[in-house]
Amino acid sequence: MALSLAACGGSAASSDGGSDTIHVLVYGDATNKVEKQLVDTFNKTSKVKAVLDTIPGADYQSKLQTVISGKQAPDLFFNWGGGSIKPYVDAGLLMPLDDFIAKNPDLKSNFLPSVFNTAVVDGKPYGVPMRGTQPVLLFSNKKALQKAGVTAPRTWAELLTTVKTLKAKGVTPIALGGGDKWPTQMWFQYIYDRVAGPELFQKAVDGDKQVWASEDSKKALGMLKELIDAGAFGTNYDSVKFTDGGSPALLATGKAAFELMGSWEYSTLQDAYPDFVKSDLGYGTFPTVEGGKGDPDNLAGNTNNFYSVLKSTEHPEAVAEFLKLMYSDQFVKDQLSIGNLPTTTNTPKFLDGSANPAYSTFQYDLVKKAPAFQLSWDQAFPPAATTTLHQAIQQFFNGQMGTDAFIAAMQNLPAA
Amino acid sequence: MTTATAPAVDSVEKPGARERAKRPGTGVGRPGFAWAAPAAVFFGLFALVPLALVVVLSFTRWNGLGSPEFAGLENWSKLLDDPVMVKSLWLSLLLTVLGVLVQTPISILLGVWAAGHQRNRAVLSAIYFVPLLLSITAVSVLWRAVLDPNFGVPSQAKWLFGDGNLFGVQASALGVLVFVSTWQFTPLHTLLYQGAARAIPQVLYQAAQIDGAGRYRQFFHITLPQLRNTIITSTILMVVGGLTTFDTVLILTQGGPGTDTTNSAYYMYQKAFKSFDFGMASAIALLLVLVASLVSLVMVRLSGYDKMRSTMEGV
Known part of the structure; x- marks a missing residue:
């Protein structure tokens, strides 16, 4: 078995014992160019050289799981904090960062606490934020709202009225990529928090x-x-996906008026519909719920991505040096230039240089003042729960599961 | 190698060998096991050994980290109580049966047509075989886009598709899966039938014509019976492909809505590579192997494929 698994992971990393390199494993996407620059910067001064290995996004989690306990394990790797690293902590593979932080307190104090805490497992820090924050926001098509004579809702009651008005005008009130399942999950995350x-x-x-x-x-x-039954999402949302551009297209073309989506919606739309973003894209927070226990400033989404360190690394000092770069000025500037919003305390200094200063400032202020930042449910639970969670969420929306059945399904999820 | 050549040497040395050598075939020894060795080693290494490992894994708890822990019959008892597992087996069978029922008539008709000598036949056949050259993954991505409810074909043909919620309702989601597989794989089976139809002796048709049989009677009384063995071959290919359908499910429906298109192969993938429950996934894999073996055994028995009766008897 070990043989076949090793063969599977061939291209991921090739760290051989005793060499003077550290392997950095990251999720392959557009942000890799910033990570490449950071590795180059690091290698200019360090004797131990960093090597960047990327795995294409969709396969990342599966591949990580197969290489992490073997000889090809990286020295540090990208993750989502929370449940995504819990199994590795339980298996004793990860290094708690207490020692690093004791030697260099900046490694903790230079990050926003609500974000840093996502990668705290069993009371110990296991991750350093390494990309941008991705709160879920309520995006809107201003033109579609104007046409229907409504404004973006601030409360849940307003949302329900707005939905009814939009529906009467023949507009799908809210675009939803139900085929992907996780966009549907965002509605649960916020309503439960509120x-x-x-x-x-x-x-x-x-x-x-x-x-x-x-x-x-x-x-x-x-x-x-009540929201679903009011026709807020139309009827064919399970045939629509975010990942193939379906739901953003609904919003941009005005066939739908709202979409609840991660902050990456902005860059997705910027790529596909630059004119729409310039003139008609609105964004705001999730509506408040009267009488709800959750603070209206609470957020949900991906707080950030993190670098976690393997216990087996042979160069802990080099790794600690590398992690210092995650709050450097260069890191913040480079991330902002490609539209990511870092969560370091020095970020505000550079917000003017971001791709869209107004949008970045809005998000940064939200994250900074948020008393709690709910990590996406499917990342907070361990991977073993993901499939069942997604299925139940979809079945609650399409009516196959009633309230009691949904509660039972949630109670049967494997706990962390 | 030596075992294979030995009888040939013997036959020269022994008295009376010349007489035997005159009869065709008798001089050549039965091929020894050595000839089968390369294939056997491959099969053993890449099929039997992994299968044995899967059997072992199915009795363990393993998330890919550390070493598997022995769990006894835990996976199996959970699996037999799992409504999704039972449902997934039925869905696998349903997808298979629907696939065979839809693809077979189309393939036979197209294959028989393509075996003829009409004008343009070669050109049209060539165009028709194009889907076979595309990867099933690409084909699935393509159809997902074509069937988008707001921007694809359904938005322009509301009289047929209604609100276009093809992937949100079980019946239509299954329909799409069967349709896309048909679109992709009918050309392969057409090719089989075309070859088989070409091999039917013309003399049969000539005799039928003299007896006054028309096109339809010729088709039902000569062509179809003559294609018998090909129908069995093609059906077995469809059944094997149908039971293990995976790529189309992964890309088109992801097993949804809910678990309504989660067939056993996709359920196995979910358990292994989404939930990292390799023990459970191995148990599902074995169950699938058992069911598939059972189905093919029944098919072979019922069809008389094991005896391979010739369709050329009496010709």
Whole structure:
């Protein structure tokens, strides 16, 4: 078995014991050019050289799992914090960063706390933020809103009225890429946080199954059901995907008025519909819920991505030096220039140089003042739960699962 | 190698060998096991050894980290109680049966047509074989875009597709899977039937014509019976392909809505590479092997394929 797994991971990394290199494994996408520059910067002064290995996005998690416990394991690697690294912590593969931080407190204090805490597992820090933050925002097509004579809703009640007005005018109120399942999940994340506060979900991840059957949980599901039944998402959302450009196209063409999506929606639309972004793209926070326990400033989404370090690394000093770059001026400037929003404390100094200063400042302020930042549910739970979670979410939306069945499904998820 | 050549040497040395050598075929020894060795080694290394490992894994708990832990019958008992597993087996069978029922008639008709001597036949056949040259992954991505409810064909043909929620309803999602597989694989089976139809002796048709049989009677009483063995071959290929359908599910429906198109092969993938439950995934794989073996055994028995009766008897 070891033989076949080693063969599978051939191209990922080729770290051989005793060499003077550290291998950095990252998710392959457009941000790699910044990571390449950082590695070059590091290699100019360091005796131990860093090597950047990339794995194409869709395969990242599967491939990481197969190489991480073998000889080809990287020295440090990209992840989403939370449940995505919990199995590796449990298997004793990761190095707690306490020692690094004791020697160099900047490694913790130079990052926004709500973000840094995402990679704290069992009370110990295991990750350093290494890309941009991605809060989920409510995007809108200003022209479509204007035509229907409505404005972006600030409260849940307003959202329901707005949905009804838009529907009467023949516009799909909210674009949803239900085929991908995780966009649907974003609605659960926010409504649960607004109604019950972040504690409910945290308890659920920690293994308290009763919280799913609580009054707050039922109230959140009831509100969601009301929104679905009002026709907020149209009828064919399960045939639409975000990943193939379907749902952003609905928003940009004005066939739909809103879309709840991660902050990357901006760059996605910028690529495909630059004119729309310039004149008609609106963005704001998720509506507040009257009487809800969650702070209206709370956010949900991907807080950031993180570098975690393997215990087996032969060059911990070099790794610690490399991690210092994650709050350097160069890092912040380079990330901003490609539209990512770093979560370091020195970020505001450079916001004017970002691709879109107004949008970056808006997001940075949101993240900075957010009392809690809910990590995406499918990243907070361990990978073993993902499939069941996604299926239940889809089945609740399309009516195959009622409230009780959904609660039962959540209670059967494997805890972290 | 030596075992294979030995009988030939013997036959020269022994008295009476000349007489035997005169009869065709008798001078050549039965091929020894050595001839099968390369294939056997390959099969052993890449099929039997992994299969054995999968059997072992199915009795363990393993998420790919560290070493597998022995779990006894845990995976198996969970699997037999798992409604999604049972559903996935039915869906696999349903997709297979639908695939055979849709593809076979189309392939036979096209194959028989392509075996003829009409004008333009070669050109049209060549165009028709194009889907076979495309990768199934590319084909699936293409059809997903074509069937987009807001910007694809369904938005322009509401009388046929309604609100276009093809991937959100079980019946239509299954329909799309069967359709895309048909679009991709019918050319292969057409090719089989074309070859088989060409091999039917013309004398049969000439005799039928003299007896006054028309085109339809010729088709049903000569062509179809003569294609019998090809129908069996083609069906077995379809069944094997159908039971292990994976790429189209992965790209077109991801098993959804809910678990409504999660067939066993995709469920196995989900357990292994999404949930990292390799023990459970191995158990599903074995169950799939068992079901597929059972199905092919039944097919071979029922069709009389094991006896391979010739269609040339009496010709």
